[in-house]
Amino acid sequence: MARFRVNGVERELDIEPDMPLLWALRDELGLKGTKFGCGIAACGACTVQVNGNPVRSCVTPVSAIEGTDIKTIEGLAVDVGGSKQLTAVQQAWIDHQVPQCGYCQSGMLMAVSALLEANPNPNDAEIDGAITNVCRCGTYPRIRRAIKSLSTTA
Amino acid sequence: MKINRRRFLLGTTVVGGGLLLGYASTRPSKHRIANESAGSEPFLTTWLRISEDNTVTVIVPHSEMGQGVHTSLPMMAADELDADWNLVKVEQAPATDLFANGVLVKGFAESLGVSFPRFLDGLATSATMKVAEIMNMQITGGSSSVRFTGELGMRAAGAAAREMLVKAAAARLDVPETELSTRLNYVHHDASGRSLSYGELASDAARFEPSSEPKLKDEKDFTLMGKSIARVDIPAKVDGTAAYGIDAEAPGMLYAAVKTAPVFGSKLQSVNADAALSRRGVVKVVELENAVAVVADNYWRAKQALAALDVQFEASENDQVNSQSIYAQYDTALEGELNEDIAEGDAANALENAETVVEATYRVPYLAHAAMEPMNCTVHFHDGKCDVWTGTQDNLGIRGRVATVAEMDENDVTLHGFYLGGGFGRRLPTDVNTIDQATLIAKHFDVPVKTLWSREDDMQQDYYRPAVTSKFRAGFDANNQLVAWQNHYIGKNEPAEAAHTPYSIANKDIAYADSETHIPFGAWRSVAHSQHTFFLESFVDELAHRSGQNPYQFRLNMLGDKPRHAAVLRAAAQKAGWGRNLAPGHAQGIALQESFGSIVAQVAEVSINNDGSVKVHRVSCAIDCGRTINPDAAASQVESGVIFGLTAALYGEITIENGRVQQTNFTDYEMIRLHDSPEIDIVSVDSGEALGGLGEPATPPIGAAVANAVYILTGQRVRELPLKNYRFTAAPVETAV
Numbered sequence: 001m002a003r004f005r006v007n008g009v010e011r012e013l014d015i016e017p018d019m020p021l022l023w024a025l026r027d028e029l030g031l032k033g034t035k036f037g038c039g040i041a042a043c044g045a046c047t048v049q050v051n052g053n054p055v056r057s058c059v060t061p062v063s064a065i066e067g068t069d070i071k072t073i074e075g076l077a078v079d080v081g082g083s084k085q086l087t088a089v090q091q092a093w094i095d096h097q098v099p100q101c102g103y104c105q106s107g108m109l110m111a112v113s114a115l116l117e118a119n120p121n122p123n124d125a126e127i128d129g130a131i132t133n134v135c136r137c138g139t140y141p142r143i144r145r146a147i148k149s150l151s152t153t154a
Numbered sequence: 155m156k157i158n159r160r161r162f163l164l165g166t167t168v169v170g171g172g173l174l175l176g177y178a179s180t181r182p183s184k185h186r187i188a189n190e191s192a193g194s195e196p197f198l199t200t201w202l203r204i205s206e207d208n209t210v211t212v213i214v215p216h217s218e219m220g221q222g223v224h225t226s227l228p229m230m231a232a233d234e235l236d237a238d239w240n241l242v243k244v245e246q247a248p249a250t251d252l253f254a255n256g257v258l259v260k261g262f263a264e265s266l267g268v269s270f271p272r273f274l275d276g277l278a279t280s281a282t283m284k285v286a287e288i289m290n291m292q293i294t295g296g297s298s299s300v301r302f303t304g305e306l307g308m309r310a311a312g313a314a315a316r317e318m319l320v321k322a323a324a325a326r327l328d329v330p331e332t333e334l335s336t337r338l339n340y341v342h343h344d345a346s347g348r349s350l351s352y353g354e355l356a357s358d359a360a361r362f363e364p365s366s367e368p369k370l371k372d373e374k375d376f377t378l379m380g381k382s383i384a385r386v387d388i389p390a391k392v393d394g395t396a397a398y399g400i401d402a403e404a405p406g407m408l409y410a411a412v413k414t415a416p417v418f419g420s421k422l423q424s425v426n427a428d429a430a431l432s433r434r435g436v437v438k439v440v441e442l443e444n445a446v447a448v449v450a451d452n453y454w455r456a457k458q459a460l461a462a463l464d465v466q467f468e469a470s471e472n473d474q475v476n477s478q479s480i481y482a483q484y485d486t487a488l489e490g491e492l493n494e495d496i497a498e499g500d501a502a503n504a505l506e507n508a509e510t511v512v513e514a515t516y517r518v519p520y521l522a523h524a525a526m527e528p529m530n531c532t533v534h535f536h537d538g539k540c541d542v543w544t545g546t547q548d549n550l551g552i553r554g555r556v557a558t559v560a561e562m563d564e565n566d567v568t569l570h571g572f573y574l575g576g577g578f579g580r581r582l583p584t585d586v587n588t589i590d591q592a593t594l595i596a597k598h599f600d601v602p603v604k605t606l607w608s609r610e611d612d613m614q615q616d617y618y619r620p621a622v623t624s625k626f627r628a629g630f631d632a633n634n635q636l637v638a639w640q641n642h643y644i645g646k647n648e649p650a651e652a653a654h655t656p657y658s659i660a661n662k663d664i665a666y667a668d669s670e671t672h673i674p675f676g677a678w679r680s681v682a683h684s685q686h687t688f689f690l691e692s693f694v695d696e697l698a699h700r701s702g703q704n705p706y707q708f709r710l711n712m713l714g715d716k717p718r719h720a721a722v723l724r725a726a727a728q729k730a731g732w733g734r735n736l737a738p739g740h741a742q743g744i745a746l747q748e749s750f751g752s753i754v755a756q757v758a759e760v761s762i763n764n765d766g767s768v769k770v771h772r773v774s775c776a777i778d779c780g781r782t783i784n785p786d787a788a789a790s791q792v793e794s795g796v797i798f799g800l801t802a803a804l805y806g807e808i809t810i811e812n813g814r815v816q817q818t819n820f821t822d823y824e825m826i827r828l829h830d831s832p833e834i835d836i837v838s839v840d841s842g843e844a845l846g847g848l849g850e851p852a853t854p855p856i857g858a859a860v861a862n863a864v865y866i867l868t869g870q871r872v873r874e875l876p877l878k879n880y881r882f883t884a885a886p887v888e889t890a891v
């Protein structure tokens with residue numbers, strides 16, 4: 001039995017301990033916002049936060065996250081009086097019109113949110129080091145701009 | 155209901171009030187009104203609906219794959235309609251015949267001077283699809299949505315609706331139409347201070363015949379076109395709610411993981427399924443002609459069980475083919491008989507009499523699309539019908555394909571479209587192996603089955619951008635003038651003009667040899683321009699250096715009769731500060747190409763890293779796409795195109811060994827990431843000419859621009875991509891000013 005919290009909700013699943021968190025989220029819990037891109041930790045599309053740290057869920061067996069707090073893209077926006085309020089990072093993504101096809105962006109947003117949480121003013125080298133996700137549409141110039149807009153106002 | 159059969163313009167009242175207006179230009183016999191119910195409001199699938207609550211709904215017949223078409227097309231209709239953008243809603247058209255993409259087909263046909271688009275030849279020749287079906291598509295490709303659907307369809311629909319609303323208001327207010335004006339969803343009679351909303355007028359308006367020649371606005375009167383409008387698809391893409399094909403959900407759904415013959419064309423020989431069937435969640439093992447699938451209650455379980463199968467594929471005559479043997483085959487073909495592409499003047503004679511002859515052979519490898527969302531398709535057969543959930547560049551084409559494979563009537567197949575996690579040509583109806591598999595697998599079940607490919611499946615079972623070899627000979631006369639241009643290359647693909655250089659050279663001999671391989675090929679962002687622009691613009695650069703001329707000036711001197719090209723080249727050079735002093739160890743390279751009706755010039759600023767690899771710092775990109783509908787969305791398309799082309803130039807390489815693709819995933823088919831993504835400066839050179847495409851034209855020039863800079867830094871001419879295969883040492887070359 002795998003037990004962990006997802007976006008604040010306790011979850012208990014009767015699944016194999018070696019099932020990657022990605023498939024537990026997508027196919028068992030129906031949380032489809034977390035995406036499958038490569039399955040081998042090479043693209044970051046599946047990034048979620050485990051106790052606030054960015055983790056590639058496609059290679060993270062549920063046995064390794066027992067009892068932890070998982071945050072997915074669905075849990076990023078905060079509930080304010082019953083309505084969802086976007087985080088500053090999500091709003092910056094809209095302001096800078098970052099997504100194209102959008103498929104990589106859940107993972108990007110989870111990775112960038114974790115980065116800015118840990119380091120509110122990252123320099124270019126720190127951004128490059130932390131955000132290694134693939135965006136096949138090439139939204140990188142806007143991603144960098146959006147991150148910078150957040151770090152200067154932070 | 156009225157149907158103007160000459161212009162295929164259609165106006166009608168919605169049950170419950172409101173106006174519906176559609177505009178199409180295929181044969182009217184192809185069209186019938188699809189009477190689909192959407193909630194309580196019966197709903198005719200067409201392009202524009204004005205409801206009594208004063209909202210305007212624009213129905214877009216193209217898929218959104220990040221190119222912003224769900225925003226730019228409605229902008230065009232709304233502008234002509236003088237609509238209030240805040241009251242405009244956007245819907246994607248369902249896959250019914252009414253949306254058959256006649257406008258697109260016509261646009262292509264006109265631009266190519268042929269009866270139907272050659273880049274769709276694959277459809278015409280494939281045994282299972284009929285030519286007739288080509289006229290029955292909802293294609294999103296060829297950088298065409300805005301150019302054709304927008305210019306020919308959306309604007310006309312918006313303008314015609316506006317005229318009908320004005321007529322209705324004139325009748326209602328009993329004033330001449332000339333005293334009325336339209337603004338933000340209202341018709342105003344300024345003289346009396348009265349105004350009526352479009353919603354109030356919609357039902358009346360539907361009683362007027364839509365004009366077959368609606369008057370379109372002058373550019374100076376545009377209120378939306380030309381402004382940066384936030385894309386309507388973006389909010390759902392930042393909160394995880396945007397749904398892609400892979401996210402399709404249906405009750406009782408099962409998941410299929412597939413192993414396909416690694417050598418294209420090879421067949422399944424034998425399967426021992428015992429080890430798989432005993433695993434948790436596994437429901438069935440399905441054998442297909444060239445593949446085997448495990449179907450389970452969770453994708454991961456299916457995939458694990460697939461790995462436990464003992465599978466054998468038949469040996470095939472292609473088992474010996476590798477990249478080197480393909481290139482050798484190309485070389486032989488180029489020695490043989492060639493097909494003429496362009497013959498102007500007498501190139502053979504000019505080369506014979508030339509003072510200097512320069513020769514070079516270029517080539518580029520196969521490339522995979524590697525769209526971020528792995529290929530997938532969910533299919534449910536039930537009650538003699540079929541539902542399909544997938545993201546595709548052509549909803550109707552895929553619906554037709556499923557019907558063909560399932561041997562059903564197309565009308566019994568419903569296609570549920572989704573956002574595309576990247577298209578780039580991979581999700582066209584010419585590239586249907588996933589769709590076919592998903593259909594055949596689901597036929598064994600009465601519940602929905604989602605067939606999902608792994609990244610490895612995607613990389614090894616693609617329809618690849620073809621590898622091409624291209625040989626050049628050029629001759630200068632005694633006055634150092636370029637007088638002869640000979641270019642012999644492999645395989646003519648779309649667009650037909652991809653190997654044509656814009657420069658004025660008196661004698662040209664451009665010809666090609668066909669050389670088929672067993673590697674499946676398809677359209678890859680910018681299609682044949684992706685190879686030929688690298689060849690053409692690298693070789694032109696060689697010629698500039700060989701004749702002691704500045705590569706920018708050399709090009710400009712040969713563009714006397716191409717003012718748009720010259721203006722774009724100048725704009726890129728100016729933006730980049732061509733010829734200025736750069737940081738030590740940096741150099742600039744330049745390249746130019748016209749594709750899909752747009753002209754693009756790029757200057758890349760490059761240096762060599764300590765490990766001998768290439769670093770691209772900045773790309774200055776000038777583009778003339780005629781006129782820009784949504785400038786910020788256009789800029790993002792250009793950025794995207796540059797990075798897509800640069801990924802290919804730096805890293806892109808699919809190699810063949812023993813008949814199969816060697817690369818497996820992003821570890822050996824690398825992508826540009828944030829750390830090696832350059833700064834990109836864009837200048838728009840809006841010439842006001844016919845609209846050009848935006849999704850593809852920024853991709854072709856970048857490879858040559860970078861390689862041309864590498865030459866200046868190292869003295870080494872790059873005649874084969876990708877650049878990752880080189881270890882350069884700095885050895886700067888003097889260049890002419």
Ligand code: FES
Pocket residue numbers: 035036037038039040041042043044045046047056057058059
């Ligand atoms: S899917 Fe997990 S890193 Fe790519």
Ligand code: FES
Pocket residue numbers: 099100101102103104105134135136137138139220526575576
């Ligand atoms: S937006 Fe398409 S992959 Fe990043």
